[in-house]
Amino acid sequence: MVTLARESRGMTMSELAARAGVTASLISKVELGQREMSEETAKSVAASLDYPVEILAWQESIYGFGSSSFYHRKQQSLPQKSLRQVQAFVNFQRIRAKRLSSALDLDFSFTIPSLSVDDYGSPEEIARAVRAAWRMPIGPVSNLTEWIEAAGGFVVTHEFSSAKINAISVWPPGESPFFVLNTLLPACNLRFSLAHELGHLVMHDVPEPGQEEEADRFAAEFLMPAAEVRSELRGMNLRLAARLKPVWRTSMGALIRRARDLETITDRQHTSLRVQLSQNGWTKQEPVTIPYEKPGLIPEIVRVHHQDHGYSVADLADLAGLYTSEWLDLYEPRGLRAV
Numbered sequence: 001m002v003t004l005a006r007e008s009r010g011m012t013m014s015e016l017a018a019r020a021g022v023t024a025s026l027i028s029k030v031e032l033g034q035r036e037m038s039e040e041t042a043k044s045v046a047a048s049l050d051y052p053v054e055i056l057a058w059q060e061s062i063y064g065f066g067s068s069s070f071y072h073r074k075q076q077s078l079p080q081k082s083l084r085q086v087q088a089f090v091n092f093q094r095i096r097a098k099r100l101s102s103a104l105d106l107d108f109s110f111t112i113p114s115l116s117v118d119d120y121g122s123p124e125e126i127a128r129a130v131r132a133a134w135r136m137p138i139g140p141v142s143n144l145t146e147w148i149e150a151a152g153g154f155v156v157t158h159e160f161s162s163a164k165i166n167a168i169s170v171w172p173p174g175e176s177p178f179f180v181l182n183t184l185l186p187a188c189n190l191r192f193s194l195a196h197e198l199g200h201l202v203m204h205d206v207p208e209p210g211q212e213e214e215a216d217r218f219a220a221e222f223l224m225p226a227a228e229v230r231s232e233l234r235g236m237n238l239r240l241a242a243r244l245k246p247v248w249r250t251s252m253g254a255l256i257r258r259a260r261d262l263e264t265i266t267d268r269q270h271t272s273l274r275v276q277l278s279q280n281g282w283t284k285q286e287p288v289t290i291p292y293e294k295p296g297l298i299p300e301i302v303r304v305h306h307q308d309h310g311y312s313v314a315d316l317a318d319l320a321g322l323y324t325s326e327w328l329d330l331y332e333p334r335g336l337r338a339v
């Protein structure tokens, strides 16, 4: 927990040691489990990290990138320190969601199934199977976040300090699936990333070669089913992509790629459209924007605790292992406050 708390603040061991007035070697030994901290030291370490001291005694499993239950979608390589900070944020969010929901009897309409490509033949078949199992209407997915939450998944949006990471998912054994989306990216990209992560959780119990391509194929079919989208993609050009974007809520880039994959345009036409996108500066920022999907499950849990269970803000901050001001920033931002 000391490691997780420190990394969540982006601090090195020596920075923490200096702030807490102890030696870096003490911090290092504590983090390696070679030494216990005195009560005094624990208090000053926690204070330096701006967390209540109680969290340092939490017995929680921590998952790192590279562990089989952790996936992340990133565009470019991210420095190790930033990756670890993102990882710490996700673990804390996951642990807090677990603690906040542990006293509740949550009842979901359906679940995220585990299906293998070997059994189903292709990621596209699996995407169709999940849509069918969830009894989704044909056509565009109006709100993917809502579907995932109805299947018992937690979705959290957060503005990270870098746009290099899009989405992270983690599904530890015995816990709820957990997704974090980086709002530095446009909403249409996040929907595709969320569908991609869903694909991992459905298809990949253990990391496999080819898993990224499979997750992309799952996402494309899940959000733009071939049988329903193909006829709309004929004669794809930039104007058509811009017109279809608010309908399918996927990026113009994704619609153009889909047109190529479903062979309504040739590879050459596809390349030419890519060039046009880039000439217009639309590979970075596209002209039509779609609104962000707002996760509702965690806000609903917070509301139930306040309104039905009579918890105060301080009670919930305690439960989540946060000081009140950080609790309010993260869980009850202005305009969303239940009480």
Ligand SMILES: [Zn+2]
Binding pocket: 071, 072, 073, 196, 200, 211, 212, 215
């Ligand atoms: Zn992936």
